Amino acid sequence: MNRRLLIACASAATVAAATACTSPSPDPTIETIPWVPVSAQLAAFDSCDDALEGIQDAAIAAFSQWEFDELARNGGEEFAVEDSGATSAEAPAQAAGDDAFSGTNNAVAGVDEPDIVxxxxxxxxxxxxxxxxRAVDVRTGEVTAEHDLGDDAWNHQLFLGDDELLLMSGLGIERGDExxxxxxxERLDTASLEVLDTFTMEGSMVDARLVDGEVRLAIGSQPLIQPVWDTLYTGEADESDIAEAVRDTELEDxxxxxxxxxxxxxxxxxxxxxxxRFTGASVSVLALPADGGWTEAAPQTVMVDGETVHGTTxxxxxxxxDYAWGDDEAKAESEIYxxxxxxxQARLAxxxxxxxxxLNQYSLSEFDGHLRVATTEDPTGGGCGPWIDCLWGGEPSEDAEPSKSTVTVFAVGEDSLQETGSVTxxxxxxxxxxxxxxxxxxxxVTFRQTDPLYTIDLSDPANPVVTGELKITGYSGYLHPVGPDRLLGVGQEATAEGxxxxxxxSLFDTAAAEAAVLDQYYREGADxxxxxxxxxxxxxxxxxIAALPVSDWDMEYQSGVLVLDIGADxxxxAAWIDHSAADVDPYNTQILRTVVIxxxxxxxxxxxxxxxDLGGDYAQTAWIGW
Structure with missing residues (x-):
């Protein structure tokens, strides 16, 4: 795991960068601009000189918010965040029959997402x-080819096209002092797994999609400004010193x-x-043909630190x-491009x-010419959720507004996103x-102590309406349609106190304006x-059927796949399948994916x-150990 550069997190400390085209003054200290909401309107740089000057101005404005002595004492660790190795109705299933097989559980039909299998x-x-x-022939159970991933690579993900296998990885590369x-x-031959084409870019994958033979990539990059960090960590630097170090950077940094x-x-x-407002991090969006023959690429780069990608055809x-931390209250918004x-060629539109x-990519959905977006406003500054602690461990003040969630609808134009309505x-x-x-x-689904499952009628984009609010204990962390008027929720049961x-x-009936619970499965101490x-x-x-990996700590640790028969109500x-017979560390037998062939x-x-065997007693028929 690698630390993200401090500048990528600067907005968490009430950063607001200067406009991109201000000219440098003899005094390198730049006054910061107050928080300005709705900042998604983009501008372009007029030239490379203009780009360098604008980026430097923004970075100096960001650094002006730091307590330099405190940063130097902590070596920056107080504000460091680790990089995570990095999710509309159904996954694409192949034609039914004896040769049918399952695909990746994608958010949008026809839009493939990278996965480990x-x-x-x-x-x-x-x-x-x-x-x-590894390539395994399911007819013989043999490993037919292997490709060494190397010790310096991580976050491996795959796409499978018509005749090509695409491997995505993150690497750590030493360049000079950084x-x-x-x-x-990499595009690989599906039979030999030999490399045929290679594309590399400084940064890490935010996400990717494969659509109609085209790989669409979003790659996040951090600036390479080690001399600035060296100046910062001397313990003697002030804003003027940092500004001077920033001015010494070049555009390629x-x-x-x-x-x-x-x-x-x-x-x-x-x-x-x-x-x-921006801080120096960027995301580049580009496309490459899945069938290879790569000779060039044309990234469209935006100076933001994007986290969530949602793809359609x-x-x-x-x-x-984008968030700011003020003395009185937190302010936050999500900018969508x-x-x-x-x-x-990728084009901003x-x-x-x-x-x-x-929350994740399922918070976004495009349907019938409209984009729907679900968000939560939180008085602690946002970033809180079932798997994420509130930023800085913050707690809202007694007179702070409570958190609330909103669904906003936009009309998707040829080159615009125009808000038409919302419900909050x-x-x-x-x-x-x-x-x-x-x-x-x-x-x-929202949760603190109970789980309201809200049903929202979006048929009128100008007037979204909540038609139902089903309250049950616990919550669903993932929702999946399982037939007409049926929705499956996977999550946690909880006490009345949360x-x-x-x-x-949970199996929900969604035929009416408000969902109703038909049946529930519970496994104590598991997730x-x-x-x-x-x-x-x-x-x-x-x-x-639905199959989901489960880890169980009720009596002693065990892991496997739970197979559930889904009836009308x-x-x-139906089965519990595990790899416990493998003579390896039990934690290596945790099942990660399930595939039907x-x-x-x-x-x-x-x-x-x-x-x-699929169905019946689910008897084991083969084992292929690594």
């Missing part, structure tokens, strides 16, 4: 035990470089856009969380801002834990990765692959 129904390709990419994160995309099959390239200054949405792709923060005050004093948009209906007690899977990783979830309509445990249910762990 892919299959074409004959071969299973996986990257699970950190050092090997250790640089690098993103690498701020903008990422990239290589296409070994040929070096730089980001075009004319393709760099920036909001009113036509668009790629990038959400950037829409990209479209013309002949393989609209921007907007919404109050608060997004959902889950007052609570946080969003799950969102699912299905057609012109939205489902939002204390979680174990895995809870599922599905709550924070939807790719771990499998719904197989042909057999009407019932949930029944024909009449077999394949489960994948760091220890190997196992197949079980």
């Amino acid at each position: 892919k299959t074409d129904g004959t071969f299973i390709y996986s990257v699970v035990d950190y050092d090997k990419l 250790w640089v994160n690098e993103f690498r995309l 701020w903008l990422p470089s990239f290589e296409v099959n070994g040929e070096a390239h730089e980001v075009d200054c004319a393709e760099v856009a920036h909001p009113e 036509d668009s790629l949405y990038l959400a950037h969380y 829409r990209f479209v792709f013309d002949d393989g 609209g921007e907007a801002a919404v109050p608060g923060s997004l 005050d959902l889950g007052v004093d609570e946080q969003i834990y799950a969102v699912r948009f299905i057609g012109d209906t939205g489902y939002v 204390q979680t007690t174990g895995l809870q899977v 599922s990765a599905v709550q924070y990783d939807p790719h771990a979830f499998l719904y197989w309509e042909d057999a009407s 019932t949930l029944t445990e 024909g009449d077999q249910l394949w489960t994948l762990s760091n220890a190997g692959l196992q197949s079980n």
